[in-house]
Amino acid sequence: MTYNRFLGAMLWAQLGRLGEVGLSLLFIVLVVRWLSESSYSAYTTVINLLNLCSLLFGMGLSEGLLRFLPIARAQSPFSSFWLFRRLLFAMLLASASPFFFLLLGKDWLADWLNQSVFAVAPWLPATLLLLYNLLDLSSAYFIASFRVGRIVLIRFLGQLVNILTLALWFWFTPPTAEILLASLALVNTSMVVAVLTLLVKDGLLNKKGTIIQEKIGQVVRYCRAQYFIGLANIGLLGQIDVILLALLASNVAEVSYYSLAALLILRIYNLITGWGASLNSIISTVYLEKGQEGLARYFTYYYRFSLPLHLISVVGLWVVSQPLVTLVFGERYQPIVSLLNLFALQQMLMALLGASVCPAFINTLGRQNYVVRLRWLFGLLNVLLDILLIPSYGALGAVIATSLANVLTRSAEAWLVRELFAELGFAYILKIAGGVAVAGLLCAFIGDGGLITLLVRSTFFVTILFGIFYLIKPMEAADRLLITNLQPRLARFIRLF
Secondary structure (H helix, E strand, C coil), X not given: CCHHHHHHHHHHHHHHHHHHHHHHHHHHHHHHHHCCHHHHHHHHHHHHHHHHHHHHHCCCHHHHHHHXXXXXXXXXXXXXXXXXXXXXXXXXXXXHHHHHHHHXXXXXXXXXXXXXHHHHCCHHHHHHHHHHHHHHHHHHHHHHCCCHHHHHHHHHHHHHHHHHHHHHHHHHCCXXXXXXXXHHHHHHHHHHHHHHHHHHHHCXXXXXXXXXXHHHHHHHHHXXXXXXXXXXXXXXXXXXXHHHHHHHCCCCHHHHHHXXXXXXXXXXXXXXXXXXXXXXXXXXXHHHHHHHHHHHHHHHHHHHHHHHHHHXXXXXXXXXXXXXXXXXXXXXXXXXXXHHHHHHHHHHHHHHCCCXXXXXXXXXXXXXXXXXXXXXXHHHHHHHHHHHHHHHHCHHHHHHHHHHHHHHHHHHHHHHCHHHHCCCCHHHHHHHHHHHHHHHHHHCCCCCCHHHHHHHHHHHHHHHHHHHHHHHCCCCHHHHHHHHHHCHHHHHHHCCC
8 A cells, every 4th residue: 555545545535525525614604503402402403313323333443444354355356345334234124113203103213302393203213323324334435445536526515415405495485493304314315326327337236346254243342342332422422412412401491502502613623534434444454464563653653633624623623613603593592602712722622632643543452341431421521510500501501511521531551552652752843832822812802793804813823823833843853854745835834944
């Protein structure tokens, strides 16, 4: 496997994530402005419940495909399809339980979560659940095959069509959560059909190929471990917070405030980590070909790349959060500014802990069982804190609980690969973190709000940051040499820092 192929997969993943997140942010803005707070609360409750069901019944199949498809493909091209077909069948079986639960438990869900959409149109969430699971597993196949461009194009077009469909639909009828969910079902059906068509053309139905019995056992054990990690993640992700807010908060608007803040920070995180979509498969291949020494070298590359990207993005969001929220979403969503700032602080700490890099190396080193225990522990802590804080503090209590639990989890995960962290240059970390922090503090309190304040803060932040980096020169000789070998034209710019 060459550097160019790794870079190609990373580049397509990042470009795809850029387009996907851009359209997703546009979608969020339009939906928030179109829907009332109660309708947006209903929509986000449905989506978070579907994500929760995917975690409960996902079985770790997508993660297993990302980890073992490169190994199966190295044995035979047909073996990768054999593996995909087995995991697809397992996914369909696992999806049956939540599918019928959403259909048969519609009245109970409507009463429990205070959202009538479950009783009025139960087929919508049930259909969306199945479509999301199909698309997730199919996407994993293309990512693990380092052919990210195909799935990038399908997802991009799907989101674009969804926005246009909603705009047309809402032009003729009053905006409701049911119409929004129906549009999502139609568009996701089209994307699933497109992905499966590509797979069939590639040879999905070819019956040749298998993988050796020992590898099958490894796949099952790995999927099982990833599934338990996923279950542990339930307590750390925003889905459980939304459900608990729907149950415990005195004001239904708290659900929409938390959901919007969490969604925005998640989209930013997805944007800045899009390059890592193929990371599990890349690191698996590196370990197979280069062993522990190659693993340590690649950890240094990826951490040093991710740190400035992650920190600059979330500190930049903190700088412009107040004028951005009021300008884009309106004064009624002003309460999410404090929530966004707390989430940004959480992301700053997670950037320093290598949150976007460590999981792939932990999985490749076979230490995922430790992660299971850690995430169960801190997931339970998050739920307990939610139950204690939400009745009194609403969405703010949910953010505090989630942020604390996630930072503690990432700290423990960084400890699991401490021998890889030992190879890092800590002078680089101090320069990057210090430079970004100083630039953020100098710009975060300029003006009160509005478009002018947004433009002034963002312009000053970028200008001051570049000036600080030019003075302190955080890039080291090894960084410049690596970038020169990979991208000579980019190296001319990097030499300034």
